[in-house]
Amino acid sequence: MGSMAEADGPSEKEDHRLSIIFVLGGPGSGKTTQCDRLCGHRGFTRVNINDIVHVETMKETSKWKSITQETTKHQDSASIEMMVEILKEHLLFQNTQKESNGRFVVDGFPCNLERAKIFEERLTEPVAVIFLDNRERIMTTRCRARALSQPSSIETEPVIAERLQSFQTETKQVIDHYKRRNLLVQVDATGNRDEVQMRLLIAVDILLRKKGLCRTI
Numbered sequence: 001m002g003s004m005a006e007a008d009g010p011s012e013k014e015d016h017r018l019s020i021i022f023v024l025g026g027p028g029s030g031k032t033t034q035c036d037r038l039c040g041h042r043g044f045t046r047v048n049i050n051d052i053v054h055v056e057t058m059k060e061t062s063k064w065k066s067i068t069q070e071t072t073k074h075q076d077s078a079s080i081e082m083m084v085e086i087l088k089e090h091l092l093f094q095n096t097q098k099e100s101n102g103r104f105v106v107d108g109f110p111c112n113l114e115r116a117k118i119f120e121e122r123l124t125e126p127v128a129v130i131f132l133d134n135r136e137r138i139m140t141t142r143c144r145a146r147a148l149s150q151p152s153s154i155e156t157e158p159v160i161a162e163r164l165q166s167f168q169t170e171t172k173q174v175i176d177h178y179k180r181r182n183l184l185v186q187v188d189a190t191g192n193r194d195e196v197q198m199r200l201l202i203a204v205d206i207l208l209r210k211k212g213l214c215r216t217i
């Protein structure tokens with residue numbers, strides 16, 4: 001992948017006809033799995049802020065090289081604005097690619113209200129926000145299983161508890177924020193992957209029809 005396009009300025013809002021869906025849910029709710037399936041079946045491109053930061057910090061010529069993965073966890077305004085700017089540049093660059101249809105699923109973002117507001121100020125409002133609603137007991141079990149299957153995993157019991165707490169105290173505010181604006185699509189994420197996928201695709205198809213975004217994929 002080439003270098004991302006430079007942003008024109010921190011205060012300039014530009015959407016370049018982007019159709020962006022945020023996908024939110026607690027740790028272990030199935031975000032990555034269902035985002036991949038949604039992209040495969042409905043022609044969206046999946047974007048994950050942690051993946052973007054990792055790629056950018058590996059590039060010798062990247063202006064973001066000094067950033068570490070830890071930056072994504074910081075909550076001060078400067079760090080949040082920097083993360084949003086990285087995401088904005090990535091989306092605008094990807095949208096210039098020949099194969100792009102301008103449709104993106106942003107996985108696990110925004111995790112707090114400040115990120116949501118800054119993103120909208122800098123780029124655009126999402127066409128929808130999908131909330132994969134799952135029970136805390138199920139999410140905890142999945143996180144533990146994932147940790148056991150991946151020896152290098154950092155998901156210790158304290159980390160899992162911290163992530164669940166962050167979801168309850170911060171991300172739930174984002175969910176409520178978009179619910180009040182009638183942009184939230186809540187999907188029951190209990191059950192097996194295929195069951196959740198069916199519910200998700202039905203919900204997204206209804207959404208796309210309402211937004212006039214239906215097209216043959």
